[in-house]
Structure formats: structure tokens, C-alpha cells
Amino acid sequence: MDTTQVARITKWVTEAGLSGMTELELLHGFCNRLSANGLPIARVNIVIDTLHPIHEGRVFRWRRDDQGDLDAIVEYGRTNGEGEAAANWRRSTYYHLLMSGEDSLRRRIGPGHAEDFSVLAELRAEGQTDYLVLIHRFEAEGVIGEMDSFYSSWTTEVEAGFTDEQISLVRELAAPLMLALKCASLARIAKTLVETYLGRDAGRLVLKGRIARGVTDRIQAVLWYSDLRSFTRITETADPEQIIPFLNDYSEAIISSIYEAGGDVLKLIGDGTLAIFKEDNASVACRSALRAEQLMRSRIRSLNRERIASNLPVADAYLGLHIGEVFYGNIGSQDRLDFTVVGPAVNEVSRIAALCRSVERDILVSSTFFKAALTSEQECLVSVGRYALRGVNRPQELFTLDPSCVHGEEPRWARFSETTSNC
Template sequence: MQRREVGRIADWLVRRGLEGVAETDLLREFCDKCIAAGLPLARALVVIDTLHPVHEGTVFRWRNDNIEEEAAIQYGRTTEGSAAGSWQRSPFYQMLQTGGEELRRRIAFGDPIDFPSVQEMRDAGHTDYVAFVHRFAGDGTIGEMDCVYSGWSTRHPSGFDDTDLSALRRFVPALGLAIKSAALARIADTLVEVYLGRDAGRRVLEGRIQRGVADRIDAALWFSDLRSYTTITDSAPPGEIIPLLNDYAEAVITAIYEAGGDVLKLIGDGTLALFRADDPAEASRRALMAEEILRTRLHELNERRRAEERPTTSVYIGLHVGEVFYGNIGSNERLDFTVVGPAVNETSRIASMCRSVDRPMLVSADFADALPPEERARLVSVGRFALRGVGRAKELFTLDPELM
């Protein structure tokens, strides 16, 4: 490669990184440019860890042999099971153990074939392979994301020459920085969605972080908690409490998401969520749909837990509609993006009445009136009740037991 081409591609990498190009597009475009400039790449692999409740990181792949494969694969924990063995047999693991930053295997020229991945490349006709690890400084790590790994191979009869290697050593740090930038943006998306909820997280990333800035919105509100949770925690083995909470939270949250709602807060065993739509009838219908989905999930979950001889429970749900303030509340040092207002308090009180009337779900008259007629017909009144902190007695409704 000519020096001018090396400089041009390096500058291009920096620009594309600043533009926030997706990692798969960045790797594909980079490899295409390298080939056009005379660098004989046959396969490329870039790996970066992340901060995610399920995935440990992502592998980005490119190849020029017309074999179809996914350009990006998220992988789980490499500390357990078969994944641990595969990781420990990789060139990257060896470099981490030895402190190395570069590893080369001249596959067709007598170098040892000491890694399964190198053996696979030799079988595919590759002649040369080089791997890099570019580490981050200690205060530049987030979770497991402490470096960028990359591997590059060629089928050229002479392998990589000195000019090719010099170009890769120039390019790969810039590519790694661009991929790290994209990965950090993805981590930010993940964190705000996991801890704030999808809609609230999106608003925060859009810049809605000023204290006291809140929208007045109309929404269908959901508050739920677990039946007899205190009794269960007093009698169940301590090691069962967190798994129980996780099992039932998974059922509640996935039901809400599947019906188009957004979870705003987990409060111990309780869940606060909202459903928004231009038409209040649609928002209320979605909330009722979430309850129906949840009922099915709870039946399946409780059957499984009983078979495992583990404690089971059910969920109380209160549904209401009303105007709320939706935005940032707190101090300059600690903000919460949530909903507040009388309607939120009333929803919580409705949920707590489920115990008194022994019904799994109660809805307010306002919620019932907002439903489409065919959904409203499924509800029956359970009477008028004085709700703590609410000035007037409220009529509450539940699903007709004969229609459940």
C-alpha cells in the first residue's frame, strides 16, 4: 500500500467514527477500502466486551469468500460452560495471559498451528494471520470492556508483507477507537433502558435531564405487586427470595412490554408502568391486554415452580387513567425520571384494594369508561370504596369471573 493511501484510510476511519457509524458497516467499509488499496484481506474479526445484563460482548465479522454469516454476534459469559473452553483456546486469551499485544502465525510458512481458529483458517486456505489486543487504561474501562481484540488473515500466496503489517498497525487502533465509541453509545442505550425504561431512557438520551422539566400527559397507569410477598419472605429460604422476585418480575415486565407499555419503576415486589396512545381507549385496551398476557404467563410460571417445589404466588393489579407529570424529579445530584400526581397515588391505592375484595385485578371507573365498548362489557362492578388519601369513594370494577 502507498503511504498516501494509508493516511487517507486512517483519516476516513476517524471521520466515520465521529459520525457514529454502526460497527458492522464500519468494519465492512474499512475492509473494502483496504482491498481496493492493495491490502489483501480475506477475513477480519473485531471483538469488544460490553456492559449488559445478559451479553458479555459482541463479535463483528467480515469475510470475502461469499460464505454467508452473521456480521455481528452477541456472546454470553465466557467464564462458564463450553464458552469458557473456547475462549481459553483462543489467541486473544493467550495474549491476555502473557501481556502480549500482537500475535502472528504465518500459517503457510511453518509457524505452529496451535489454536483451533488458526487450524480452521489453514483448512480454508489462509496463508497468514495476525491478531491484536489494544487495551484501555484502568479508568477507561466499563464493566468487562477493557480492550478491543481483532484478528486479520489473508490467502495471498506470500502472506502479509511488511507494508501490509505496517498499515494494519496504523489502522487497527483507529478502528478500535471508532468501535469503542459506538460500543459506549450502545452501553448508554442499554443502561437507560434497563434502569429507566424504554421511553424514559429515550427521553433522557435526547437531553431531557433538567430538574423540574416534566410533561403533563394522559396515560393508562398500572401498579402491581405480589400476593403474600411478606409471608413468603418470612417462610422461604433466603436463597429463594431473589429468584422468586426475578421470575415474577420477568412475567410482569414482559407482559407489559408485549402489550406496548413501559415500565417506569420497580419498587421491591411492586411495578409501576404506563400505557400511552393518542386515543385513551387504545391505551386502556393495551393495559388490559397486558393483564391477560400476564395471567397466562403466571399460570405457566406457577406450574413450573410447583414442579420444582419452590414457593409460588400471584399478582395484584390496579389500573387507572388520568393526567400525570412525567419527567425529572429530585436534586441536582440525583434525579428520577418518573410519573407523579394524584392519578399515580390512586392507582396504587386501587391495587392495594385487591386484597380486601379478593380479586387479582381492579380498575377504576375512569379506566372502565375509557375502554372500547367490547372491552368494557367484560367488566363488572365490585362496589364503591374509600381509598386511602383519595377524597371521595370510588367505584371499582374487575373482570367478570364467568368471562375469564
């Protein structure tokens, strides 16, 4: 490969990184160009730690003869504890480089060559003959969470292995590739963080630049406010180390149900959850919220069976639903903003939810929610009377689900067609 070809590939990867390509697109475009220009690479892996609530990082893979049966992206779990992922990590060539302080490792593969790492036997079985591993360390200011370096591995099937010139070329060209990959990874980390901590819709708006204080939208939305029954009693009687796993279990059941039904979670307040359902058609938003309620009940029932079998404390959720106009956007000080909803409707939905305890109902919905719902949902909602809400001038008529409308785990309205729901 001559200097003109090297310059052309360097230019491409720099522009591709600036254009916003994903890690996988960058890797495949880069490796395809190396291969087309005569570098005899057969397989390349890039290992990138990240900042994610579940996964520690990802492996991006390229194969010269990929037939489509390869998982091009593999996510891996925590490697700093016990378990298979941690054990595999400590046996890896990547871990060796991290601990030794070296920046590269090379092993010839085949008869007469040592197999001091388990991966070498696997590569020999695949017909690989040479193996190069590089670590690309970040300076302290560039470290984000566990992402303090990238790793790359390069193999060839050529009988003589890589030449010294080819090894030097890989090392030279890997630097601009890693810089482009870091740009892509940082963008993905930013998206993960804002959506995890702010919610999906709010996170997307923030990434689009909606970060100025006082910038809000006036929207009409279905508001969801749920809490867990007996949470205070459980925190007083359960072992302290059980409380966080307890909250995580029930939060997963509630939040996943809201997301699956098309809602967006804005805030977790202890055991409470504030969410919204935004639709141009208010009746569709009402139906989505009621579907989320049914999903939540089903998942909590399953969760409670599992926790009872493990002799762990259990709970149930109570829920208030309301619909109204709110301000949705950035509120706070110059140094600390919150992307949330505010307005009288938010206060009302929390008061409605709180009434569930005194009237012994699992769900209460406001009269405005009832009026906005489709006839099929209204037929499954029954009045529980008029109640005064703290901080609200006039008493409100509240409604709850008629148990006769729910057969097993499926509400009667769920069997209506999509056409009916949108009419």
C-alpha cells in the same frame, strides 16, 4: 498501499466514527476500503466486551467473499465462570494475549506450521494461510465494566501470507478504527443502561437531553401498578438465595408482557411494578393494558408450572389499572434525579392495587378506566362496588374482569378486529 491511500482511509474512519456509524458499519466500511486498496485480507473479527445485563460482549465479523449467510454480529455470554462460553474463551488467542501481556500474536497456517490454538485448524480448513491477532488495551480511566480492551483478528488466503509491511499497515490503521469503534460502543452502552434502568421511553427522552431538574410533561396515561401475592411470606420462609431468582422470574413475566403490549415500565419497587401506557386514543391505551394483563397471567401460569415441578415457591400477581393526568419527567435533587410520574393518579392506582387483597380480586380498575375503555372491554368488566381509597376524598366504584369473558388464555375482546379497536 501508499501514504495517500493510508491517509484517505484514516480520514474516512475518523469522520465515520464522529458521524455516529454503528460498529458493524464501521468495520465493513473500513475493511472494504482496505481490500479495495490492495490489502489481501480475507476475514476480520472484532471482539468487544460491553456493559449489558445479559451479554458480556459482541463479535463483529467481515468476510471478503460474504454471500449473506454469515451472522455479522454474534453476542456471547459470561466468560468468567463455567460453561461452554468460558471454556472457549480460555482456549482462545484473545485470552492468551490478555494473560501474557503481549499486544499481538501471529501464526502462519498450513503444513509445517504449529497448530497450538484450535482456531488454526479451522482456519486451515477454510484455506487461510496467515493469522494476526491484536489486543487494543484501554488505560484505567477508559475502562467501563468489562470493556477494558478490544481484540481484532486478521487473516489472508495469499500463499505467502502477510508481508511485514502489510502487518505494520494493519497495526497502524487498526488504531483509528478502534477509536471509532469505542465511540460507537460507548453510545450503545449509554442507550442500554438508560433504557434498562429508566425504561425505554424515559431512557430515550434522557438521551435526547431531557435531564434538567423540574422538566416535566403533563400527560394523560393509563397507569399500571402490580404486586405479588404472598411475597412477604415467601421471603420469610424461602431460602435467602432463592429470593433474587424468584423476583427475576416473576419480573421477567410481568415486564415482558407490559413491553409486548406497548407499555413502558418506570419503576420496580421490591415486588411491585409501576408502568404506563401512552396513546393519543385513551381507549387504545386501555386495551393495551388489558392485553398486557392477559399476557402476564399466561406467562405466570407457565412459570408456576415450571417452578412447582422444581419444588420452588410460586406466586401470583394482583393489579390495579387507572387512567389520569400525571407529571412525567425529572424529579429530585441537584445530585440525584428520577425520571418518573407523579400526581394524584399515581397514588390512586397504588391504592386500587392494594385493595385487590381485601376484596380477593386479581385485578381492579377504576371507574375512569372503565369509562375510557371501548364497549367491547366494558362488557367484560363488572362492578365490585364503591370503595374508599386511602388519601382520596370520595369513594370510587371499582371494576374487575368478568371470568366468563376469558376463554382459555384469550379474552373475548382480543378477537375483535384492529379496525374496531381504533374506532
